[in-house]
Amino acid sequence: MALFADVILPLPLRRLFTYRVEDDQIGSIEKGQRVAVPFGKSKLYTAIVYALHEVEPQAYEAKPVYTILDKTASVTEDQIKFWNWLSSYYMCSLGEVMRAAMPSGLLLSSESIIVKPEYLDLSDRDLTDNEFLLLEALTYQSQLSINEISDILNRKHVLPIIHSMVNKGLIELHEQLQERYKPKMVRYVQLHPTYRFEEHLQELLDILNRAPKQRAVVLSLFQLNGAKELVKVKSLLEVSNSSSTIVKSLIDKQIVEEFFLESSRIKEGEMAHGESPQLNAEQQQAFESVEEGFEDGKIVLLHGVTSSGKTELYIKAIEQTLQQQKQALYLVPEIALTTQLVKRLEQRFGDQVLVFHSKYSSNERLEVWQKLLEEGKGKVVIGARSSVFLPYENLDLVIIDEEHEVSYKQFDPAPRYHARDAAIVLGRQFNSKVLLGSATPSMESYFNATNGKYHLVEMTKRFNNVLMPDIELVDLADKYKRKRMTGHFSDRLIEEMTETLDQNFQIILFQNRRGFSPILECLTCGHSPQCPNCDVSLTYHQYKNQLRCHYCGFNKPKMSNCEACGNASLDTKGFGTQQVEAEVKELFPKAKVARMDLDTTRGKYSFEKLIERFEDKEIDILVGTQMVTKGLDFRDVKLVGVLNADNLLNFPDFRAHERCYQLLSQVSGRSGRTDERGKVIIQTYNPYHNILQQVSVNDYSSMFKEQMNDRHQFHYPPIYRTIKISLRHRNADLVNMASEWFAKSLRNALKAGVLGPEFPPISRIRNQYHKNIMVKIAPDRSLLKTKEAILKIENSFLSIKDFRAVRVVINVDSY
Ligand code: ADP
Numbered sequence: 001m002a003l004f005a006d007v008i009l010p011l012p013l014r015r016l017f018t019y020r021v022e023d024d025q026i027g028s029i030e031k032g033q034r035v036a037v038p039f040g041k042s043k044l045y046t047a048i049v050y051a052l053h054e055v056e057p058q059a060y061e062a063k064p065v066y067t068i069l070d071k072t073a074s075v076t077e078d079q080i081k082f083w084n085w086l087s088s089y090y091m092c093s094l095g096e097v098m099r100a101a102m103p104s105g106l107l108l109s110s111e112s113i114i115v116k117p118e119y120l121d122l123s124d125r126d127l128t129d130n131e132f133l134l135l136e137a138l139t140y141q142s143q144l145s146i147n148e149i150s151d152i153l154n155r156k157h158v159l160p161i162i163h164s165m166v167n168k169g170l171i172e173l174h175e176q177l178q179e180r181y182k183p184k185m186v187r188y189v190q191l192h193p194t195y196r197f198e199e200h201l202q203e204l205l206d207i208l209n210r211a212p213k214q215r216a217v218v219l220s221l222f223q224l225n226g227a228k229e230l231v232k233v234k235s236l237l238e239v240s241n242s243s244s245t246i247v248k249s250l251i252d253k254q255i256v257e258e259f260f261l262e263s264s265r266i267k268e269g270e271m272a273h274g275e276s277p278q279l280n281a282e283q284q285q286a287f288e289s290v291e292e293g294f295e296d297g298k299i300v301l302l303h304g305v306t307s308s309g310k311t312e313l314y315i316k317a318i319e320q321t322l323q324q325q326k327q328a329l330y331l332v333p334e335i336a337l338t339t340q341l342v343k344r345l346e347q348r349f350g351d352q353v354l355v356f357h358s359k360y361s362s363n364e365r366l367e368v369w370q371k372l373l374e375e376g377k378g379k380v381v382i383g384a385r386s387s388v389f390l391p392y393e394n395l396d397l398v399i400i401d402e403e404h405e406v407s408y409k410q411f412d413p414a415p416r417y418h419a420r421d422a423a424i425v426l427g428r429q430f431n432s433k434v435l436l437g438s439a440t441p442s443m444e445s446y447f448n449a450t451n452g453k454y455h456l457v458e459m460t461k462r463f464n465n466v467l468m469p470d471i472e473l474v475d476l477a478d479k480y481k482r483k484r485m486t487g488h489f490s491d492r493l494i495e496e497m498t499e500t501l502d503q504n505f506q507i508i509l510f511q512n513r514r515g516f517s518p519i520l521e522c523l524t525c526g527h528s529p530q531c532p533n534c535d536v537s538l539t540y541h542q543y544k545n546q547l548r549c550h551y552c553g554f555n556k557p558k559m560s561n562c563e564a565c566g567n568a569s570l571d572t573k574g575f576g577t578q579q580v581e582a583e584v585k586e587l588f589p590k591a592k593v594a595r596m597d598l599d600t601t602r603g604k605y606s607f608e609k610l611i612e613r614f615e616d617k618e619i620d621i622l623v624g625t626q627m628v629t630k631g632l633d634f635r636d637v638k639l640v641g642v643l644n645a646d647n648l649l650n651f652p653d654f655r656a657h658e659r660c661y662q663l664l665s666q667v668s669g670r671s672g673r674t675d676e677r678g679k680v681i682i683q684t685y686n687p688y689h690n691i692l693q694q695v696s697v698n699d700y701s702s703m704f705k706e707q708m709n710d711r712h713q714f715h716y717p718p719i720y721r722t723i724k725i726s727l728r729h730r731n732a733d734l735v736n737m738a739s740e741w742f743a744k745s746l747r748n749a750l751k752a753g754v755l756g757p758e759f760p761p762i763s764r765i766r767n768q769y770h771k772n773i774m775v776k777i778a779p780d781r782s783l784l785k786t787k788e789a790i791l792k793i794e795n796s797f798l799s800i801k802d803f804r805a806v807r808v809v810i811n812v813d814s815y
């Protein structure tokens with residue numbers, strides 16, 4: 001009987017592909033293994049074996065599996081199960097999930113490009129003939145394609161060789177967008193062979209008679225067994241209490257030899273395990289309540305004000321999991337923003353901590369993946385959203401920190417998943433304990449906590465009874481009228497800044513990036529025109545001189561006077577962090593000012609460096625965007641200034657008010673984290689706006705109630721669910737026609753809840769015209785049936801010849 005394998009190919013095609021298993025492969029092929037398979041005319045891909053069976057495909061002749069790439073499965077059954085959920089919930093292909101899930105080092109294809117690592121120490125490594133040939137070729141040519149390698153090695157099946165070389169670190173996959181990984185090099189020394197025997201020691205000491213310092217180093221080196229082993233220069237310097245110039249002169253005299261070895265990228269057990277601090281009474285009580293929730297089998301939402309000590313509770317929970325030799329996942333919105341947290345965890349748990357980073361190179365990610373597969377017991381993974389894809393085995397605890405963060409949602413490419421929701425499903429799959437935490441929970445999670453689906457735990461006081469910051473709203477309209485503004489700074493903000501600097505404390509200034517949504521705002525009163533149907537700000541379309549709602553298409557001509565105050569002072573521009581930075585430097589020429597935004601944090605460690613400089617008080621005033629709001633813990637920040645809160649309120653999105661509350665509470669939380677009470681100045685044209693009032697007195701529950709009313713009334717999540725369908729093509733007419741067709745078919749099938757098609761705030765991106773259709777699904781409608789209907793329409797759509805070139809992007813639970 002012939003055997004066939006259904007495999008997942010890393011492609012956006014919603015189906016599996018069947019290949020014939022050759023007779024000599026039959027004993028060694030299993031589910032979850034990687035295999036190389038031919039696809040199309042001449043392509044070769046790494047695929048994952050999904051199922052094995054004896055049913056020959058009817059529609060096409062099955063091609064043979066080229067080679068089996070693994071001895072054992074690379075992907076666990078649990079992962080495949082999770083992939084299946086992601087693919088069906090987020091309406092994408094298994095191949096797209098696979099692509100997102102696996103480090104590219106595990107995903108060779110005929111399009112891969114191979115390069116030589118920057119550092120490669122070949123001394124005492126045994127190379128096979130093939131390895132030697134390939135590395136030799138790479139010294140003449142900086143990169144090679146798979147086909148070129150085939151030619152060099154004169155054989156067809158080169159993927160297994162390449163795979164094994166990638167695993168050994170002899171070669172790397174070229175990734176254009178990734179920064180190349182640089183291994184840390186550690187400097188070692190050893191006595192030169194001529195002096196390695198005891199009898200030569202005296203001779204040596206005689207030579208060094210007149211160089212007592214060098215002599216001392218040589219003695220220390222003997223003491224550290226440097227006659228027989230490599231000794232770290234760092235340890236040698238410590239023991240001999242000398243300087244590196246002295247070591248250098250010994251190297252120059254050829255008394256000692258110098259070596260550079262690669263230190264592993266993942267820290268080995270150097271770190272000592274620290275003691276956990278005692279939880280205080282409120283924390284202890286909260287922790288007990290968390291455990292009760294776990295015992296009831298419920299997901300727990302920990303709602304604790306900023307600096308209430310939530311992280312200590314997470315650490316306590318992780319400790320228990322690690323003691324049982326089980327695994328924990330600690331999900332954070334952006335790992336780059338959590339340098340401090342990683343340090344805290346490493347101090348506590350040493351090499352049990354695995355950090356998973358999207359900025360890591362493929363090699364580094366591969367290393368974490370394999371470490372988890374091979375010695376996964378008793379590990380805590382701290383990572384951003386893609387860490388939900390790692391091969392967990394006995395996942396006992398899932399922590400989702402700052403669960404309200406929008407950056408948990410992946411926009412592009414597919415799978416467009418929400419990592420919080422995916423992590424909850426992953427946790428359920430493993431029967432793990434799931435703990436969500438935030439000072440400002442999302443509407444979704446708090447709704448689940450109020451209706452009994454989640455177990456709610458609240459902490460209302462800051463640790464050590466530090467007071468919540470004092471928040472003052474400053475009325476910009478009034479300040480402008482009375483000429484109390486210098487540039488974008490009110491007299492109140494300047495006064496507080498002056499005082500803070502005098503007392504030698506630090507300042508954070510926050511200015512939201514206006515983003516790419518052109519909205520109209522009145523410079524006199526701050527009003528921004530709203531859509532009557534959708535409760536969002538209208539966006540300004542210049543070419544038609546029109547204001548439009550990008551959900552429903554409501555539109556009206558741009559007016560010249562403000563509807564609210566009647567003044568002719570409507571404006572679309574706004575200002576950014578750069579301008580704020582320039583103004584601060586004028587106002588406070590002596591202060592050290594730095595800026596933190598997308599532009600200043602592009603490099604791999606630029607963010608960390610800024611944080612360190614701020615921690616070390618090399619910076620007095622940090623001007624930044626959203627980035628400064630997130631989870632940073634600085635002792636000496638006493639003042640936070642928000643330059644303009646209105647562009648948060650007026651953002652053309654139904655979550656604008658929720659986001660505004662969260663951002664302002666989080667950024668306020670950066671101030672006064674120790675004994676000194678912090679101060680926050682929020683400048684706004686709308687000091688009586690409910691959201692700002694609620695922020696100023698830390699009234700989350702009123703904010704929640706009020707926003708929920710809007711969500712009910714305007715049919716938004718968490719009451720309704722949303723799916724956004726975006727159509728894209730270079731030709732605007734085609735996009736118009738195609739999206740009309742799509743929307744009409746949806747209306748016909750779903751009857752209610754179809755909005756658009758409508759232009760997004762920016763309707764042309766990289767020469768592609770976009771049009772969106774929003775599907776809102778009422779709580780009493782079946783999500784599954786709606787998705788089926790959409791997929792069916794997509795299918796018919798793609799079978800219409802004229803439309804085939806239009807890209808259809810489906811985004812479930814869109815933001
Ligand atoms: P959150 O995560 O709620 O913002 P953290 O856990 O970061 O709060 O705690 C705030 C500060 O209080 C931190 O500096 C932390 O080290 C300190 N802290 C919290 N709990 C304790 C404790 N039980 N003992 C000592 N220090 C604590």
Ligand code: ZN
Pocket residue numbers: 531532533534535549550551552553554
């Ligand atoms: Zn509308």
